[in-house]
Amino acid sequence: MDTDKSCHNTVSKIIAYLVGVGVEIPSTDTSAYCQARSRLPETLLQKLFRQTGQNLEEKVTTEYLWCGRNVKVIDGSTVSMPDTTENQKEYPQPSSQKLGCGFPIAKIGVIFSLATGASVALCMDVLNTHDLKLARQLYQFLNPLDILLGDRAFCAYADLVALLKLDCDAVFRKHKSRTTSIRKGKIVGDCDKLVTWYKPKICPKGLSKDEFDALPETITVQEIYYYIVIHGFRTQRVSLITTLLDKTTYSTLEIVGLYGHRWDVELDLRHLKTTLGMDVLRCKTPSMIRKEIYVYLLAYNLLRGLMWSAGTTYATPPLRLSLKGTRHHLNNFIPELLAAASTKRQQIYRTLLKVIAHKPVSVDAKRLVVRHRPARSEPRVRKRRPKAYPLMTKPRHELRKQLQSA
Structure with a gap:
């Protein structure tokens, strides 16, 4: 931290x-x-990380659930690491880069809890691994009645079947390879319909022949389509695929609103990679790299646990609190917590929760929370100019020779 x-x-x-x-x-x-x-055993850190996520999940009450069910959000990302022989062998750099000019990069798949923001599962592989391969390693960490929320990369026939077998449901954006046809399917609402999906004729990559043969011939899913209209932007049509078929319990508006929270996983990954600094790792061997990632996730979950305690204690939505601010407060309180006696420590801890949940930011003493900013749009540009050094196009030892000869 x-x-x-x-x-x-x-x-x-x-x-x-x-x-x-x-x-x-x-x-x-x-x-x-x-x-x-x-x-330190890698399995120990892995166990501690998962335990912190599970402990926080057990504290979730009904008021924080979506339609009485727990929602998990899945996504993939990448992490960079030092350019060592061991790291390059285990997690090679992109093939487009010359040897000695790039850094090893690993692909990670992470599942976060929508209610707490904590990470509950992780897997790791080489850079060119598809998100679906990572997801299939993570399904084992889902609990019955969980709802998995993800983007279009996870919307595959076999994966919907796998989630249904686990007694889970899914809400994914429709994959672009599946054409949208309003005419097909049974209309059940103004902008939704029940559609029958058929088993692929050819075994997809990543599935064995036995797994492919075991798939049912058809499944029924609900397709929801709606439009996003933002002034100054082209109107965009979005199609969602879900296995939630009960219209009485799960209305169309609720499902559309749920998919709007899929962006939370991007913010969680940003907290890990930018706020905590997991984007560029420091260790020089693959085993230590994996340990480093588990420790990052452990620290992240502990911060989420602190935010949960502060929010529930002082009636503030835990997800609206600042993770970066929580880290600052905790780092500054740690010396006092260590030096205090047990009775005094409880008082200091309660004060810590109070300052995390409450901080005057203006004359009207508003709480320091992350404001709800719907439809916010910011350009992806950099204002601060980088140093005017050229990119590295040759290995370092070749560049040294050029300097020495010059």
């Missing part, structure tokens, strides 16, 4: 703590710390 994630900074913090409690300080050399860190 610190902005400076170097081993030297970590050892310095430990030494400062030991000085405060009157213990003989260790060496400032980071070697012992790095060796101890490398001995």
